Amino acid sequence: MRAIVMREFGGPDVLRLEDVPEPAPRGGHSLVEVTLAGVNYADVHVRGDSYLAPVELPYIPGNEVVGTVDGGRRVVGLTRGGGYAERTLLHRRVTWDVPDDITDEQAIALALQGNSAWHLLFTALRITEGETVVVPAAAGGVGSLAVQLAVHAGAKVVALAGSEAKRKVAAELGAHAVVDSTADDLTERIVAAAGGPVQAALEMTGGATFAATLAAVAPRGRLAAYGFAGGELASVPTRELMERSLTVSGFWLPQLYADRTALPTSMRALFDAVADGRLKPLLGATYALGEAARAHHDLAARTPTGKLALDVAR
Known part of the structure; x- marks a missing residue:
């Protein structure tokens, strides 16, 4: 082999x-x-x-x-x-x-990244209709799926991406606003795009981007961290968490591998969403x-x- x-x-x-x-x-x-x-x-x-x-x-x-x-x-x-x-x-x-109506290329996009996007939104953040959520790397594997899933759940999506081409992709996927993730004033841009602090945010870069995203979260809001693609882990300021009653959670998909219901539930939802056209990997x-x-x-x-x-x- x-x-x-x-x-x-x-x-x-x-x-x-x-x-x-x-x-x-x-x-x-x-x-x-x-x-x-x-x-x-x-x-x-x-x-x-x-x-x-x-x-x-x-x-x-x-x-x-x-x-x-x-x-x-x-x-x-x-x-x-x-x-x-x-x-x-x-x-x-x-x-x-x-399923017969799902291609191999669509299926490979759903296993790790589709399940991650689904559980980040609905298990970790528990987003609800009308909330605003920040989605990073919005033209990437997890991000592109999270944008669509959040939009179809009735959330307002502020998508982050590092190039004009990727921001265009995020907008085409349904994001309500797109923001340059490389901007020095990232917090201000997120808040301006959202019309105020956001209720929920995903974060996968780490370092300064983590801090800037957390700063854009409203009091009693939630942030779910699922990576540090920038190579720098972030420290969570507990004083800030207490002052604004923020919830910060970590997420790693393998923690769900032994769960007998979590992944079967999300895979069924993802297959159904692709089959009826609501989700396009x-x-x-x-x-x-x-x-x-x-x-x-x-x-x-x-x-x-x-x-x-x-x-x-x-």
Whole structure:
């Protein structure tokens, strides 16, 4: 089997194709013939040894795949690594049959990023109709889905993006206002776009962007942090939290893997929303399996829009 193997922490050049033994099915697992493997910021963090979970080398990245089991049944599922491969193991608890009216490309956008967007909005933030919510990286995998889900839930969306082209994409997805995420006066721009402080916000950059976003949240508002793509973790000022009665929560999707109802509920809602046209996954570039290093480089440079994937047959 051909797979991407990480030999040491470092730059993209440590990702390369090698022959590795085929995984042996274990209790509760199915062996999947991989069609597409999703590429996520988590994979970049793993390569740089800055992921939330410890990584033992050598390691095969990849936390989501679309493929076939049992001679052709299409499935999409979540892994704890091992996705950048021709074959991998999926636990049945985090594996779902792909409906006939959902394409492989749409399905790969829903497994990790779709579930993350859904639970960030409806489990962590618990947004309600009429509230205003800030969505960062609004042309990216999670952000583009979160914009649409929030709009269809009746929320007003202030979308953040770092380029004019990405801000245009966010507006086309339904965002009520778009803001340059690189602006020095980010707090003021968010508040101006929203017509006042916001009730809810997502945050995935860290550092100064975290602080600027939190400052735009209204008293008794909520912020959910789900990443630090900028490379700098943020410290939460507890005095400010108390003074404004703010709620700041962290979110990491693997904490839901053992939950018997959370992910099945969100996957069913996501499949239904795509099938009836309410949700349109923003599909980005698809790379060959041997181009995983380039996919990581592009993602870290924040140049792509939409969902990135590896086509293992190329």
